[in-house]
Amino acid sequence: MSIVKAAGDHPLYQQLVDIVGEKKVSDNQVIISSYSKDASHLQAERPGIVVMPGSVEEVQDIVRLCNNTKTPIIPAGGRNGICGSCLPRVEGAVMLDMVNMDEVVNLDEDVMTVTVGAGLRWAELIHRLHEKGYKLGFRGPYGGNVGTVGGSTSINSIGYAASKFGPSDEGVVSLEVVLPNGDVIHTGTGWNKDAKLFGRYSSYNDMTGIFLGDHGTLGVKTKVTLKIYPAAEHKLYGDFGFENLQKATDAFLEVQKRGLTEELNLLADRQSTDTFFPGFLDSHPEIHAMFASVVQESDEQLAKRKMEIVREIALNHGGKDLGNFASQMHWGEMFNLVQPLYNNGFWLNTCHLRPIPTIPKMMEQMWNIFEKYDLLDKGIKWIASCLGAERTYATGWVTLFPPNEEKMELGLEAWNEMLDVIMDTGGCPYWNGLLWEDRVLENTEKPFIETYWKVKNAIDPNGIMAPHVFRGTD
Numbered sequence: 444m445s446i447v448k449a450a451g452d453h454p455l456y457q458q459l460v461d462i463v464g465e466k467k468v469s470d471n472q473v474i475i476s477s478y479s480k481d482a483s484h485l486q487a488e489r490p491g492i493v494v495m496p497g498s499v500e501e502v503q504d505i506v507r508l509c510n511n512t513k514t515p516i517i518p519a520g521g522r523n524g525i526c527g528s529c530l531p532r533v534e535g536a537v538m539l540d541m542v543n544m545d546e547v548v549n550l551d552e553d554v555m556t557v558t559v560g561a562g563l564r565w566a567e568l569i570h571r572l573h574e575k576g577y578k579l580g581f582r583g584p585y586g587g588n589v590g591t592v593g594g595s596t597s598i599n600s601i602g603y604a605a606s607k608f609g610p611s612d613e614g615v616v617s618l619e620v621v622l623p624n625g626d627v628i629h630t631g632t633g634w635n636k637d638a639k640l641f642g643r644y645s646s647y648n649d650m651t652g653i654f655l656g657d658h659g660t661l662g663v664k665t666k667v668t669l670k671i672y673p674a675a676e677h678k679l680y681g682d683f684g685f686e687n688l689q690k691a692t693d694a695f696l697e698v699q700k701r702g703l704t705e706e707l708n709l710l711a712d713r714q715s716t717d718t719f720f721p722g723f724l725d726s727h728p729e730i731h732a733m734f735a736s737v738v739q740e741s742d743e744q745l746a747k748r749k750m751e752i753v754r755e756i757a758l759n760h761g762g763k764d765l766g767n768f769a770s771q772m773h774w775g776e777m778f779n780l781v782q783p784l785y786n787n788g789f790w791l792n793t794c795h796l797r798p799i800p801t802i803p804k805m806m807e808q809m810w811n812i813f814e815k816y817d818l819l820d821k822g823i824k825w826i827a828s829c830l831g832a833e834r835t836y837a838t839g840w841v842t843l844f845p846p847n848e849e850k851m852e853l854g855l856e857a858w859n860e861m862l863d864v865i866m867d868t869g870g871c872p873y874w875n876g877l878l879w880e881d882r883v884l885e886n887t888e889k890p891f892i893e894t895y896w897k898v899k900n901a902i903d904p905n906g907i908m909a910p911h912v913f914r915g916t917d
């Protein structure tokens with residue numbers, strides 16, 4: 444950040460320099476410009492100034508400065524989100540870039556937790572744990588080369604291994620949070636300064652959950668403690684194809700109910716499989732939906748038996764064994780698999796949660812929109828896929844790929860209709876941001892959102908932390 448000289452125009456420039464040093468602050472427009480987007484097409488205000496703290500004390504000083512001067516402050520991780528959640532919607536905001544706070548603070552083998560700086564990237568954490576013989580439960584969003592633990596847990600990210608372990612927030616045991624007044628709290632067993640960080644629920648209410656999915660509105664996460672597990676080297680893969688989506692969904696639900704897989708992914712139609720794995724279904728003309736399954740265990744026999752059961756379930760539902768190319772690619776290329784999809788164009792996502800049995804109905808309506816706009820003939824591809832999550836729900840990803848600027852308007856029209864269908868068919872977005880916020884607010888029960896604002900106003904009376912979020916974008 445220091446290579447391009449700061450303009451020094453922001454009212455807090457000098458005070459921020461006094462806290463973190465000159466090299467970690469910039470309001471140069473070149474720097475600001477690179478901080479003014481996340482991985483989506485969505486746009487908001489540019490930050491007024493960017494600062495990179497290196498310690499919890501520096502975060503406290505920065506937050507106190509913002510609180511005293513009533514300056515908006517927005518925490519950011521890898522800025523890898525695809526919903527615009529880290530983009531300010533107010534002028535002059537201080538953007539807090541957390542990626543320098545990326546240390547593994549403590550690996551506690553007695554209680555099987557790891558405590559990390561909130562700016563640590565998932566890929567790096569997995570690597571560091573693997574060296575010690577451990578794995579995470581939830582392993583990060585598919586953008587985990589860049590996405591941080593703090594960013595993901597702030598927006599309920601979901602992704603690798605969620606089929607077994609649930610979304611990112613399910614793995615959290617404790618948080619260290621700098622509150623908007625600069626105080627620090629440790630949640631879970633962390634309230635006891637003499638205790639280890641081993642449990643989320645103890646003695647008081649669960650204070651961890653208030654900050655999970657808060658989109659950076661209630662405080663800055665500086666450390667996150669996650670559950671860890673012994674590394675499990677026995678991995679088995681299985682791809683199964685079905686003649687229609689209903690049969691694929693029935694089998695998918697049964698496998699997910701039985702909790703057999705580390706990862707379970709449904710590709711909901713042929714075109715989606717072709718976009719992901721070109722040519723994969725060429726010799727299977729009768730297949731119109733498929734799932735890819737990954738079993739991982741520390742015991743070989745256990746892994747084998749689990750995959751046998753997955754296979755039996757698939758075949759009982761009329762499935763066909765397609766080998767293991769797709770599932771092996773999917774797992775083996777962790778964090779690299781979906782990036783090349785940008786070659787198809789910009790992503791217009793509909794990421795959300797839904798009960799598995801509702802997938803065919805949702806897809807029927809998606810296909811109607813896809814055909815109504817004749818998207819394929821007009822050069823817009825899509826991928827419709829679902830990831831099994833926790834016990835029996837799924838994330839649904841219907842992503843359109845407008846290949847260039849000219850196709851964007853058409854893509855956006857179809858996409859907006861799709862977003863409405865997602866909500867109307869009982870889908871619930873996990874992250875929110877510019878992408879979902881107006882639709883989500885429209886559907887939120889009044890006492891729910893009023894309760895959120897009571898909590899927010901109590902914790903952040905000056906309204907400095909991401910003050911624009913959950914207010915609507917109009």
Ligand SMILES: Cc1cc2nc3c(=O)[nH]c(=O)nc-3n(C[C@H](O)[C@H](O)[C@H](O)COP(=O)(O)OP(=O)(O)OC[C@H]3O[C@@H](n4cnc5c(N)ncnc54)[C@H](O)[C@@H]3O)c2cc1C
Pocket residue numbers: 481482517518519520521522523524525528529541561562583584585586587589590591592593594595596597598599600601602603658659660662663664665781782874909
């Ligand atoms: C190729 C690709 C694949 C992706 N795959 C997935 C996927 O499978 N699943 C998924 O959920 N997402 C996915 N994403 C989106 C993105 O990777 C995730 O949402 C990721 O969790 C974002 O993390 P981040 O660190 O980049 O957060 P950011 O985008 O920087 O921030 C996200 C939110 O968290 C807040 N925040 C960040 N850090 C903190 C902190 N320390 N304290 C408090 N608040 C904070 C921000 O204010 C913002 O509201 C993908 C993106 C790409 C580009």
